[in-house]
Amino acid sequence: MGIPNYDVIIVGARCAGATLATYLARAGASVLLLDKDKQPSDQILSTHTIHPPGIDVLDEVGVGEPIRSKSPATRMMRLRKNEGVIDVPFAEGRAEYCPRRKRLDGLLQEAAVQAGAEFLDRTRVSGLLWDSGRVVGVQAVQRDHERVFSARLVVGADGRRSTVASLVNATEYLGYDAPRAMYWAYWDAPDFWRTDPAYGVGMYLGRLGAVIRVVFQTDDNLILIGSLTPLDKASSWRSDPLDCLTRDLIQDPFIRPIVEGSRPEGHVRGTVRERYFFRTGAGLGWALVGDAGHHKDFVLGDGITEALLQARELAHAISSGVEKSLYQWWRARDVKAIPLFFFGQDEAALTPVPELVSLALSRAADDESLKARFAQMLDHRLSPYEVFQPGKVLKWALSGALRGKPKLLAEFQRMGRRISQVNREVKLRKALAAKEA
Known part of the structure; x- marks a missing residue:
């Protein structure tokens, strides 16, 4: 009997992997979906909230309504920074949901199988098959039996401690310890x-x-x-x-x-010990999706949403049939993710919350246009560094300085330097993306 062959093998069958499998199978690809654990199962290290853009993806793969049937809709969130408090309504018709992982992952796995993907759980990838520097398949252990599968592409969707990332020696960048x-x-x-x-x-x-x-x-x-x-x-x-x-x-x-x-x-x-990072997202015969390729601070609650959006975009890149599209997808991933990645670092920093930030939240609580900009941020349509217009924040800082709080101006300057740093990083990632065009 020959080695089973597929267009794509996906290692990891949770949010990113199962969603990617559904998109690819619907597009006509032969897909093998593997997971080392018995599925569906709970994911104990997940707070499992999903922002509205992630819900859009769930709707596309056919599990949005089952999620809504049991998970309550969150149409408003409260943000607090010491004395600064704001209640932010989501945009009209938009909502956040927080389904438990066993149910969410199970629905996504069912969708993948219904779309035509082959799914094997309790199957642990132990190695990769290589040919002239290209990944061409996987070695796996399925219930104590060695298995070998070949494919044109192997995708690691196996989380932040990704086996696939380790086996291809994917380079980490911008990483830091939580x-x-x-x-x-x-x-x-x-x-x-x-x-x-x-x-x-x-x-x-x-x-x-x-x-x-x-x-x-x-x-x-x-x-x-x-x-x-x-x-x-x-x-x-x-x-x-x-x-x-x-x-x-x-x-x-x-x-x-x-x-x-x-x-x-x-x-x-x-x-207790997390690390946040980007990793090289694609190489010869392989790609990384979800937390396997990019992991940002828990404080944002953005991991599932990011995984779902990445899966959709990677599916488009793979379906194009052009290998260069994988590299373009990787670079585009970084351009989109950089602002939130740095924002998560800022939000979780141990340094005290700047008084100007608390003041800005308090002012925004009575400003419907600013609330709308917060809602755009939650919908991934606005960078967190673009919510507050600099001129308006400067006005608040100057007003505070005239009332005996000169440190507000110093905080404004520090914020400006941070935004400039983020913008430089985005510009760099755009330049790298342009080279792949």
């Missing part, structure tokens, strides 16, 4: 969650002092609540994560009534 750990758990939504106007948002991202806390409503009347605590404090959490998490969460007045005097469903989840 300054924070993250712990979270699931609490039953109290009655007031639906009825109290103070809780008229389905999503909360708040920073008080050094700690960032998040709240997402999810399936089965549960609320995901978590804390991104500075890494130097995280080691003390390991002995009793529930007690440490609860004591931390009650410091936030928005969260305290939800968790005080109650216990979460299940155990506390956490990740």
Whole structure:
């Protein structure tokens, strides 16, 4: 019997991999989808919120309505930076959803199979097949049996600790170690969650002092609540994560009534040592998609959305049949991702929140045009560094300086330098993309 041959082998069958498989199979490609774990299964290191552009992709692959049937829609989110608070409504007809991973991944895997992809779970890739420097297949272990599969293209969709990335020796760039750990758990939504106007948002991202806390409503009347605590404090959490998490969460007045005097469903989840990065996205016979090729700070909650969008664009590149399209896709990925990547670094930084940022949020709370720009950012239609117009922020800084707060001008200058740095990086990535055109 010969070696089974496919157009594309995708290693990793969760959000990025299963979505990519669906698009490719629908386009007529022969696709083998592999995953090392029994599927569908939970993904314990995922806070699983999905921004509106990701929901668009779910609609395209046919799982949007099943997600909406069980996951509550979040149409407004609350942002807090110390004294600065703003409630941001999503654009008309747009919403955020936070489905549990076992259900989400299962729906995506079913869609891939229905589209014509072959799916093997509990199949671990142990090596790659090479021919003259090109990847031409994979070696795998399926329930203690060695298997070999060949393909024109192998795609690593196997997460931030990607086996495929390691085997092709993909180069990392712009990488840095996370300054924070993250712990979270699931609490039953109290009655007031639906009825109290103070809780008229389905999503909360708040920073008080050094700690960032998040709240997402999810399936089965549960609320995901978590804390991104500075890494130097995280080691003390390991002995009793529930007690440490609860004591931390009650410091936030928005969260305290939800968790005080109650216990979460299940155990506390956490990740202590993360690394955020870009990796080379394509090479001869291979590509990386989702967290395998690019991983940004958890504080943004953007991982699934990014994976879904990447999968759609990579499918177009592969379906073109032109190998150069893979390199163009990789460079375009970076151009789109750079602003959010740097913004995540800024949001999670351990340095104190600039007073000018808190002031800007407070001013935006009464400005409908600024709220609309926040909504555009959440929809991936506006860079986070473009939400506030510089002239308006300068006016606020000058006004504060005249009232005895000259540091606001210094903060404005630092923000300007950071924006210039981000713009230079985007310009560099655009230049690299142009070379692939």
